[in-house]
Amino acid sequence: MSGSGRGLPDEQGYVEWLTERVAEHVRREVREDMPLIECGLDSVALLGLYGDAEEAFGPLPDHPVEVWSYLTIRGLARRLADRDRVTWPDGRVRTAFVFTGQGCQHPWMTAGLHGHCTAYRHHLTTADEAISRHLGRSVVELVLEGSPLVHRTALTQPALFAVGYALAMTLLEEGVEPVALLGHGIGEFAAATVGGALPLGAAAELVVARGALMEQLPSGGGMMATCANPYEAAEAATAEPGVSIGAINAARATVLSGDLAGLERASRRLADIGIASTMLKVTHAFHSPLMEPVAPRLEELVRRMPTGASEVPFYSTVYGRRYDGPLDPAYWSRHITSPVRFADAARALLGEQRPSHVVEIGPKAVLSAFLRRMGGTRGPRCLPMCRGPRTDAVDLAGTLSALNAGPLSEDEDSSPRP
Numbered sequence: 009m010s011g012s013g014r015g016l017p018d019e020q021g022y023v024e025w026l027t028e029r030v031a032e033h034v035r036r037e038v039r040e041d042m043p044l045i046e047c048g049l050d051s052v053a054l055l056g057l058y059g060d061a062e063e064a065f066g067p068l069p070d071h072p073v074e075v076w077s078y079l080t081i082r083g084l085a086r087r088l089a090d091r092d093r094v095t096w097p098d099g100r101v102r103t104a105f106v107f108t109g110q111g112c113q114h115p116w117m118t119a120g121l122h123g124h125c126t127a128y129r130h131h132l133t134t135a136d137e138a139i140s141r142h143l144g145r146s147v148v149e150l151v152l153e154g155s156p157l158v159h160r161t162a163l164t165q166p167a168l169f170a171v172g173y174a175l176a177m178t179l180l181e182e183g184v185e186p187v188a189l190l191g192h193g194i195g196e197f198a199a200a201t202v203g204g205a206l207p208l209g210a211a212a213e214l215v216v217a218r219g220a221l222m223e224q225l226p227s228g229g230g231m232m233a234t235c236a237n238p239y240e241a242a243e244a245a246t247a248e249p250g251v252s253i254g255a256i257n258a259a260r261a262t263v264l265s266g267d268l269a270g271l272e273r274a275s276r277r278l279a280d281i282g283i284a285s286t287m288l289k290v291t292h293a294f295h296s297p298l299m300e301p302v303a304p305r306l307e308e309l310v311r312r313m314p315t316g317a318s319e320v321p322f323y324s325t326v327y328g329r330r331y332d333g334p335l336d337p338a339y340w341s342r343h344i345t346s347p348v349r350f351a352d353a354a355r356a357l358l359g360e361q362r363p364s365h366v367v368e369i370g371p372k373a374v375l376s377a378f379l380r381r382m383g384g385t386r387g388p389r390c391l392p393m394c395r396g397p398r399t400d401a402v403d404l405a406g407t408l409s410a411l412n413a414g415p416l417s418e419d420e421d422s423s424p425r426p
Contacts, residue, residue: 017089019086022089026057026081027039030047033057034048038081040085061088065088101365102361104190104361104367105186105366106190106192106354106366107172107199108192108370108372109370110290116151116154116397117151117171117371118371119152121401124400132148133148134174141212143163147166159289165218165222169194169215172198175370177202179367179408179413180202183414184408186320188361189202189323190350191325192255192257194215199318204319205319214306218302222294223292229267229292230268231287231288232263232264232274232288234284235261236260238262240262240283241262245270245274249270251267251270254294254347256350257378302344306341307338308337323353326343328353351378358383365411366379366383366390367392368392368393370394371394371396371397376391376392391410
């Protein structure tokens, strides 16, 4: 078996090892280009394969079920070889920003930072002023009142955008320069604004209009988080024309979106095969065909706005990969009805940009668990910027210290910069 120079095989070595082991488990010949799901591995054989690999090569980067997302033996081998190559020369900090989406909002979100961090308060006020021109009210007051109205779609989306934007701008002010941006759902608007693809004023108008248009849609829709892989989730929804996949967050974290009755029936089908699911606290079936009435009206609005491409590598959850094109009207229209391909986009970011740190930017930690699993033991350090409303300036200082930023950062002469 060819090696990597550190006692580990290279990609071809992993291919040879995996092909041999999979063939042993399924008791037949397999090819490196054969989809894993077609190889005939049952759950017991899969766990056995995973155990064999960990015994041979040390801790693996993913949960056992995550191997399905690599599709083929060659794809899994490439993932293992990529894991072995992850290094950050000279101790350089390479930080990626990942923005959370709808569902992470809560009353008093970021209240501690607002009360104790001048920079955050300033940037949140700036975003609030841009939003209030179109919303007719302050989202800062809404959040600091602890009002349950923060869960109302027309208010949730502008509030989350303001918080995400302000948190990111606080990091930028302290000298943290992201090597890549990724946003989940409404978080993608904050990512686009930080990347320079949308001016703040245009983004604020767009987010307010988006939330209002969605709220005006008929009720009766919802979203359901499942512990199913995309194949299982799609099969559970096959008999439900009003239900589709709304998000793929990890190999076994798939969200279904659609009408409530259909979601309930899909939930029962999943329960019959031992897969848990739970309804999300949302008012409509976001990222589904039920959003189609909103798309043309939003696209018309974006046509009047200055848009462009991100100046920072931008990973799109519409396409599940790096996207260097303009974030134009067609993009934001498709963004409404398409599934959130977070898992694909996050894996592409981690594999291509090799960040040493990933900061989850939002009012509480939601995505960090997925990111840690994808990165594995040799992956980036994941830092949720907020863990709840009590997160304050002391917590922020700890994050900045981990990123070698802020007033305690080392001088440029003594520490390499990204």
